[in-house]
Amino acid sequence: MSSPDRQDPRPQAADLANPLYYLENMETVVTWVHQHHGDLLTPEENRRLAGFGHLSVSARALLTRMVMRTGDLFRSDKLNYPELPEPECEALAELVASDWVDAAEHLRVDDLFRLFTLAELRPAFAGVLAELGHPRALPKARMKAVLSEYLGDTVPLVDWLPGHRDTVMHLAHMPLFDRIRLMFFGNLRQSWPDFVLVELGYQQYEQVTFTPESRAFQHRDEVDCYLIMHQCREQLDEGISAADVWSQVPEPVGNAWLASRRDRLLLELGRQAERQGERELALKALAESTHRESRLKQLRLLERMKRFDEAWAIARDWHTTELSDAEAQGLGRILRRVARKVGEPVPELPAEPATDDFLLTLPRTGLPVEMGVQQHLWQDHQPVFYVENTLINALFGLLCWNAIFAPVPGAFFHPFHVGPADLTREDFVPRRRELLEQCFARLDDGDYGDIIRATYRRKQGLANPFVNWLVITDELLELALACIPPEHLEVMFRRLLHNLKEHRSGFPDLIRFLPEEPDLARRYEMIEVKGPGDRLQDHQRRWLAFFHRQGIAARVCYVRWQDDGP
Known part of the structure; x- marks a missing residue:
């Protein structure tokens, strides 16, 4: 081993041919x-x-x-x-x-x-x-x-x-x-064998700048705090009484990264307390947690406990804040139920628009149904690609590469990260808002295409949680930049950022390009494919409703097989 005092600019992964x-x-x-x-x-x-x-x-x-x-x-x-x-x-x-x-x-x-x-x-x-x-x-x-x-x-x-x-x-x-x-x-989920035996040499990684200020831990007692919270989580997993674990949960901390971990712990403690019949403790833990899921769980528990006035007060105030689609959907259902219990008018909620559907009858080819539809719809002047969740995510990842890999505290712990550790945390966007707005400004001034192309060439093969290099080809990238208006990209990117954990999936399976169409807003359409017996999932419905509101062409293709009869 080389001396720990040696300041290597970038540690290297071991050659797997070396038995040690x-x-x-x-x-x-x-x-x-x-x-x-x-x-x-x-x-x-x-x-x-x-x-x-x-x-x-x-x-x-x-x-x-x-x-x-x-x-x-x-x-x-x-x-x-x-x-x-x-x-x-x-x-x-x-x-x-x-x-x-x-x-x-x-x-x-x-x-x-x-x-x-x-x-x-x-x-x-x-x-x-x-x-x-x-x-x-x-x-x-x-x-x-x-x-x-x-x-x-x-x-x-x-x-x-x-x-x-x-x-x-x-x-x-x-x-x-x-x-x-x-x-x-930056966590204790990853074990030594997972990392030491495999992960270092698995792929190429972006080189992130590491400084003392970008560390998640600035003081030893912050490390101790994490270890205590990890011990609490292990006790919950072992089925130990939530009441016993509650007394060990650290007090609120100023470190934002640790605070997020504490919120997750309180969410899980609240779930376990309810399962164990400790409903008051569950309410207390859920109310103290600011995790995205805690509010709905708190409201549902109050509803089960028939404490409708408390549930109504929380739901009514929360309804006025900006919510993800899943939160809005869950909150809307609770508001409708609770309003009747407390004698209040049901708040008007936006109706889900009808989907634009069409039916195809195809022969069985042995291909996945999405590929069958792609081949059926393909025309040389209107090419169709199977992209599902890859294309829009990749365009976002290429445009906002520098913001994604900004060395904010607690985002990167070592040189082998696929993406930032805080990617799905609620404060991912607030801590990078200025950088993200700079990226979106490129959509307004017309430079976005050149930036995306340059990043695509310069970063080819580097790990990015939004970019699947096996899918994003030169042809697909050029067609997307030529046919998807920047205004559409921006609204889709902003919806992504509103809840990255939830909104990175649910995109339609196919995209059809119409490059000869004079109207830029009509040069593409997205197509969700559903085989016999398949149906839309909630997160797919929410994307389709969003496309409808934004004037983005999106349809659902239902497939039946020719040999199934009428």
């Missing part, structure tokens, strides 16, 4: 955290990371393998990594001597039964089982249940398996590696 590529990737992670987040680590933690680089290659590789395992206990006699330059026993001895690993003297019963086979456990506990009146040939699960009651929480290994006294080893600094993983990934 996983070690190279781990070294990249450790070096990056040491360089960019060293001030958030204690002196002992920094010393530990520096010491990692002084271990032998075999010891570093073995330690990496152990970190990637589930849990922090392992059997030394089961280690088998033939790619190590030296024997595993020598590498393990070095790790013990340098205090990375120590012998486990006590084991929880769960760990005992996970690490040892039934053939090893039966002789050791045969006497106990006989004393308790059980046959020694109990199945493993039953034997574990019996011994858990008899042995208590932990088992002294030397008393029961003396031949394995120095076999079970404990990774002594796993919390440090968890902290490193958090500061590198």
Whole structure:
């Protein structure tokens, strides 16, 4: 490992042909955290990371393998990594001597039964089982249940398996590696194997500028806060009482990135509290969360609790704010129900326009129904492309590339991001509003086509959450720029940004270009294809309604097969 003090401009992914590529990737992670987040680590933690680089290659590789395992206990006699330059026993001895690993003297019963086979456990506990009146040939699960009651929480290994006294080893600094993983990934969902074994060399990434100001974590207590919230989420996943978890939730924080995580935690806590019958706690958690989904859940819970006046007051005020289509749809349904309960007039809500439909009768070809319709409709002077959610997203991603990859705090944690970590958060747009408006200004002054073309050439193949390079060809791009008016692009882009998580999908399957049409607004149409028995989904209906309001040509093509009869 190179010294953590070396300031590499851009870390590189390991060559997968190298049998120790996983070690190279781990070294990249450790070096990056040491360089960019060293001030958030204690002196002992920094010393530990520096010491990692002084271990032998075999010891570093073995330690990496152990970190990637589930849990922090392992059997030394089961280690088998033939790619190590030296024997595993020598590498393990070095790790013990340098205090990375120590012998486990006590084991929880769960760990005992996970690490040892039934053939090893039966002789050791045969006497106990006989004393308790059980046959020694109990199945493993039953034997574990019996011994858990008899042995208590932990088992002294030397008393029961003396031949394995120095076999079970404990990774002594796993919390440090968890902290490193958090500061590198920006989350604890991604595991070491997912990243160290695969992800670094998977594709090419945009080079984002990293500065101390762009970090999500500015202080060590912010890292601690995230770890506490992660522990709360794990407890909820394990089914622990929401009331017990509630007392552990950190107070509101000033860090916007952490605040968003806290809102998500409160949303999940509210859901679990309701499932567990703690309705008042659920209401309290949902009211405190500003997550996009929390308001509707709060209203629905108040409605189920027959607290209609409270629900009406919240829904009535919320109705006047800007909402996504899904929020407006859900809120409208609640308003109609609750208004009758409180004796208030039902607010007028916009009616969903009828869809423009047509029917095609096609022979079965074995192709997906969308491809069958595309081939049927294609004409040389009116080409049809299967684009679904790719084209409009890609045009947005190419025009707004610099805004998407702006190094705002908490957006990027390492050089291998497909896109910003805050992409689907509510504050994604507010934190980039000025940059996004600059991009949209290009739609007004006519420069957008040249900008999109230049970005398409310059960034070809780089990961972008909006751009599918396999679909966006030169021909498709040029037709789109020639046939889709900039005014239409802007309204679609703005709807995308209103709720990126919801609005990036639901676009029609096909787009037909009519480049010879003199009226620019009529040079294309979008076509949603529905095969026999298929029907429109809510998010597709919402896009079609939006197109209708904006005067964008969009139709639904229903398909039936010729051999199905009339």
